[in-house]
Amino acid sequence: xxxxxxxxxxxxxxxxxxxxxxxxxxxxxxxxxxxxxxxxxxxxxxxxxxxxxxxxxxxxxxxxxxxxxxxxxxxxxxxxxxxxxxxxxxxxxxxxxxxxxxxxxxxxxxxxxxxxxxxxxxxxxxxxxxxxxxxxxxxxxxxxxxxxxxxxxxxxxxxxxxxxxxxxxxxxxxxxxxxxxxxxxxxxxxxxxxxxxxxxxxxxxxxxxxxxxxxxxxxxxxxxxxxxxxxxxxxxxxxxxxxxxxxxxxxxxxxxxxxxxxxxxxxxxxxxxxxxxxxxxxxxxxxxxxxxxxxxxxxxxxxxxxxxxxxxxxxxxxxxxxxxxxxxxxxxxxxxxxx
Ligand code: SD4
Numbered sequence: 001x002x003x004x005x006x007x008x009x010x011x012x013x014x015x016x017x018x019x020x021x022x023x024x025x026x027x028x029x030x031x032x033x034x035x036x037x038x039x040x041x042x043x044x045x046x047x048x049x050x051x052x053x054x055x056x057x058x059x060x061x062x063x064x065x066x067x068x069x070x071x072x073x074x075x076x077x078x079x080x081x082x083x084x085x086x087x088x089x090x091x092x093x094x095x096x097x098x099x100x101x102x103x104x105x106x107x108x109x110x111x112x113x114x115x116x117x118x119x120x121x122x123x124x125x126x127x128x129x130x131x132x133x134x135x136x137x138x139x140x141x142x143x144x145x146x147x148x149x150x151x152x153x154x155x156x157x158x159x160x161x162x163x164x165x166x167x168x169x170x171x172x173x174x175x176x177x178x179x180x181x182x183x184x185x186x187x188x189x190x191x192x193x194x195x196x197x198x199x200x201x202x203x204x205x206x207x208x209x210x211x212x213x214x215x216x217x218x219x220x221x222x223x224x225x226x227x228x229x230x231x232x233x234x235x236x237x238x239x240x241x242x243x244x245x246x247x248x249x250x251x252x253x254x255x256x257x258x259x260x261x262x263x264x265x266x267x268x269x270x271x272x273x274x275x276x277x278x279x280x281x282x283x284x285x286x287x288x289x290x291x292x293x294x295x296x297x298x299x300x301x302x303x304x305x306x307x308x309x310x311x312x313x314x315x316x317x318x319x320x321x322x323x324x325x326x327x328x329x330x331x332x333x334x335x336x337x338x339x
Contacts, residue, residue, distance in 0.1 A: 048207060049306025051076075053322040055083065055200040056248040056300055058329045062086040063320040066202050067327065076204040077116045077138070080212035083200050084112075084134040088214055091170050093196035098131045099170040100216025102177050103223050104184065108168035111230035112137045112214035115238040121147050123230040124154040129165045134214045136163060137230070148230070168216075180220050197229060199236060199246025201302050209304070211238040213246050227251020233261030242268045243304055245276070249297035249312070257283045263301045273301035273309030274333075281311050281335050298332060311335070 051070040053063045066083030070076065088097025088110075095101065102108045112133035113123035122141025124133050125148060136158050140149050149157055159165065169177075197215035213236040215229040228234035228251035235251065237260035238244035245263035247254040254260075259280045266276035277299040285292040298312035300319050310319050310332040317332040 048203075048304070049323050050203050050205050050207060051322075052302065052306045052308070053079065053083065053200065053202045053320075053327075054300050054302055054308050054310075055198055055320050056246060056298060056317075057196050057198065057320070058318055059083075059087060059196070059198055059200075059320045060327055060329060061090075062198060062200065063322045064327050066200060067322040070202065070204050076202050076208050076210040077114070079202045079204070080200045080210050081114065081134055081138055083202070084198050084212045084214045085132050087196060087198040088132050088134060090196075091172070094173060094176070095196050095217070095219065096198055096215050097133070098166070098168050099173055100168060101173050101219035102169055102216075103225070104181075104220045105223050106169070106174070106177055107223065108173070108216055109223075110168070110214065110216050111226055112212070113230040113232065113236055114138050114141060114210070114212045115232070115236060115244075116141070116210050117208040117238070117240040119239065121232050123148045123232070125150040125226045125230050126224065127151065127154045127158070129155060129168065130158045130163050131166055131168060132163065134212050136161070137212075137214075147232070177220070197248045199229070199248055199300060201238070201244040201246055201300065203302065203304075203306055207304060209238050209240050209244050209302070211236050211244045211246055218251070228254035228259070231255060233258045235260060237261045237264045239264050239268070241304065243273065243302050245273075245280075245299060245301040247297065247299050248317070250295040253284050253292075253295060253297050259284075259297070259299060263299060267301065267303050273303050273307050274311070275309070277301050277309040277311035278333075278335075281313055285313055285335055292336070300332075 053066040055063050062083040065086050066079040069079040091099035100108050109126045110133040114137045115121045122137045124136045139161050199213040201211045213229045217227045234255045236246045245260040247259045263276040263280050296314050298317035301309045312332050312334045315334050
C-alpha cells in the first residue's frame with residue numbers, strides 16, 4: 001500500500017494517527033504528525049524548521065557556506081555540494097579532500113557521493129588527483145547514465161569535465177604516513193575524536209532535502225579499499241518524503257548494517273531522527289562479538305519536519321547544525337558511557 005494511502009486509512013481507523021492544528025497545508029507536515037503503534041512517538045513540532053543544514057563533526061564554515069546558498073535562494077543540492085567543497089579544500093582536515101591521509105602505499109584516494117531531492121544518486125570511488133570529488137559525484141549523477149565511477153575511469157571523466165589535476169598529498173600527511181610506516185600496523189587506524197569526513201544534509205525553504213558525503217577514507221587503508229561514504233544507504237541516504245541520514249567512522253561497520261538507509265527507514269516507520277540514530281548504533285554494538293570498544297561510528301539524521309538526531313558509539317562525536325539563523329557545534333550523545 002502506498003504510504004500516503006496507509007496514513008489516510010490509519011487516520012480513519014484510529015491507528016494511532018494524531019493530527020495537529022497546523023496540518024492542513026502540506027503532506028509532509030501530515031507525515032510528521034504520525035504517531036506509530038511501533039514507537040508511540042508523536043512529533044509535537046508542527047511548524048517545520050526550514051531552512052536547515054546539519055553536518056558531521058566540527059564543520060562550521062562548511063555549514064555556513066551551505067546555509068548561505070539556501071539563504072540566497074540557491075538549490076538545496078548546490079548547498080550541500082558547496083558546503084562539502086569547503087572541507088575538501090581544507091588541507092588541515094586529514095580525512096577529506098586535499099591533505100587527506102593516504103593509503104598504505106602513500107596514495108590519497110577519495111570517495112564521495114551526493115543525493116538529490118528526486119532520489120537521484122551519484123558517486124565516485126577511489127579517485128586520485130582530484131580535490132573536489134563531491135562535484136565529480138554530482139557530474140556522475142547529472143551527466144552520465146550511471147551512478148558510480150571508480151578509480152581511473154572516474155579520474156578520466158573528471159578531466160573531460162574540466163577538473164584540475166592536483167597532488168592531494170600535503171607535506172603534513174606525507175610526514176604522518178612516513179611515521180606510520182615505521183610500524184605499519186595492519187589494523188585500520190580510526191581514532192575516536194578527530195575525524196573530518198563530512199556528511200551533510202540540508203532542507204530548503206520548500207522542505208526539499210539533499211545530502212552529500214566526502215572522505216579520503218580510513219588512514220592507511222589497503223589500496224583499493226572503499227568505505228561507506230560513497231555507498232548509497234551506507235554513508236548517505238535521502239528520501240525527500242521522509243528525511244536523510246549520514247555516517248562517519250569505521251565504514252565497514254556502517255556498510256554491514258546499511259546504516260543511513262536503516263535510519264531513514266526507521267524514521268519512515270515513525271521513529272524520531274534521534275531514536276533512529278540510536279537504533280542504528282545499537283545494531284552495530286549489540287551484535288554478538290562486536291568489537292565496538294575499538295572503533296567509532298557516528299550518525300546524523302534529519303526528518304522532513306526539520307527535527308534532527310545524532311548518536312555515536314563513543315564520546316566526542318559532534319556535528320554542526322544551522323537552523324533558525326544560528327550555526328552551532330553540538331556534542332552528540334553516545335552509547336558507551338563506561339570509561
Ligand atoms: C570510511 N567512514 O571510509 C569513512 C571514514 C571516516 O572520518 O568517516 N573518517 O570508512
